[in-house]
Amino acid sequence: xxxxxxxxxxxxxxxxxxxxxxxxxxxxxxxxxxxxxxxxxxxxxxxxxxxxxxxxxxxxxxxxxxxxxxxxxxxxxxxxxxxxxxxxxxxxxxxxxxxxxxxxxxxxxxxxxxxxxxxxxxxxxxxxxxxxxxxxxxxxxxxxxxxxxxxxxxxxxxxxxxxxxxxxxxxxxxxxxxxxxxxxxxxxxxxxxxxxxxxxxxxxxxxxxxx
Amino acid sequence: xxxxxxxxxxxxxxxxxxxxxxxxxxxxxxxxxxxxxxxxxxxxxxxxxxxxxxxxxxxxxxxxxxxxxxxxxxxxxxxxxxxxxxxxxxxxxxxxxxxxxxxxxxxxxxxxxxxxxxxxxxxxxxx
Numbered sequence: 621x622x623x624x625x626x627x628x629x630x631x632x633x634x635x636x637x638x639x640x641x642x643x644x645x646x647x648x649x650x651x652x653x654x655x656x657x658x659x660x661x662x663x664x665x666x667x668x669x670x671x672x673x674x675x676x677x678x679x680x681x682x683x684x685x686x687x688x689x690x691x692x693x694x695x696x697x698x699x700x701x702x703x704x705x706x707x708x709x710x711x712x713x714x715x716x717x718x719x720x721x722x723x724x725x726x727x728x729x730x731x732x733x734x735x736x737x738x739x740x741x742x743x744x745x746x747x748x749x750x751x752x753x754x755x756x757x758x759x760x761x762x763x764x765x766x767x768x769x770x771x772x773x774x775x776x777x778x779x780x781x782x783x784x785x786x787x788x789x790x791x792x793x794x795x796x797x798x799x800x801x802x803x804x805x806x807x808x809x810x811x812x813x814x815x816x817x818x819x820x821x822x823x824x825x826x827x828x829x830x831x
Numbered sequence: 832x833x834x835x836x837x838x839x840x841x842x843x844x845x846x847x848x849x850x851x852x853x854x855x856x857x858x859x860x861x862x863x864x865x866x867x868x869x870x871x872x873x874x875x876x877x878x879x880x881x882x883x884x885x886x887x888x889x890x891x892x893x894x895x896x897x898x899x900x901x902x903x904x905x906x907x908x909x910x911x912x913x914x915x916x917x918x919x920x921x922x923x924x925x926x927x928x929x930x931x932x933x934x935x936x937x938x939x940x941x942x943x944x945x946x947x948x949x950x951x952x953x954x955x956x957x958x
Binding site: 746753754757758759761803805807809814816817823 | 927
């Protein structure tokens with residue numbers, strides 16, 4: 621660094637001698653060189669500050685991206701929510717199959733019924749119609765299961781959107797989760813996940829303690 | 832205690848299919864005066880305009896759930912004694928306990944059959 625400064629001072633000295641003649645002293649040259657160097661110092665400092673700001677901006681961006689990627693909760697999605705959504709879809713397929721079979725069996729029984737005894741035939745038809753109504757309740761349960769799956773898909777979509785365009789507002793998700801917690805909204809459970817009617821009856825009557 | 836088959840019943844569910852099913856099951860049991868609502872707030876409005884002998888309600892509805900409806904009913908001196916049966920897919924222990932604490936008369940988990948509905952209604956009026 622010393623050589624360039626010396627060259628700079630020599631150039632200043634040569635220029636001053638041409639302009640002012642031999643009355644220019646070394647002190648004049650050094651003073652002028654110092655002023656010039658101080659001016660340049662300011663330029664270098666401002667350049668450093670600009671570079672520093674840019675680097676800081678890049679570091680902040682990387683930090684935010686890391687937080688977003690962390691917020692995707694890949695493990696939660698992979699290990700819990702997506703498998704749970706798959707199980708809900710399996711339960712939907714099973715429920716619709718069961719309901720379809722029940723309804724078809726009733727229809728077959730009615731078609732095969734002996735109408736020679738009208739009273740007996742009507743009693744059989746009434747009974748089968750009740751069974752069909754009961755079987756049709758699958759639509760309610762499957763609708764709620766589908767809502768759970770859609771909820772998971774929206775959860776994934778929201779997190780991917782945050783990475784791509786940052787347009788998603790997390791507030792809606794938090795509000796929805798808080799509502800579910802406050803109003804105890806779990807939805808239909810998978811096999812073994814909830815209580816059966818007899819357990820509920822026992823709990824209501826106080827014959828069993830809550831687990 | 833013999834159940835008054837002429838009593839008005841209010842069925843509350845956000846799925847029209849389920850309303851239709853319960854309505855038909857109730858008709859099979861001999862009930863004729865059956866109204867319906869698709870959420871708790873609509874049900875509350877109807878209950879403040881007509882005296883119902885029984886409310887059969889789902890839990891998970893918007894904007895007002897059946898659980899909120901139950902608490903509103905029990906908190907209203909004019910409605911507090913209305914028999915209330917929850918019919919719902921919510922089958923966690925905390926749901927049943929919460930409903931019991933809120934004053935539910937009976938609790939049926941979906942899917943259910945006509946016999947279960949009949950038994951639970953009879954149990955409510957036998958109390």
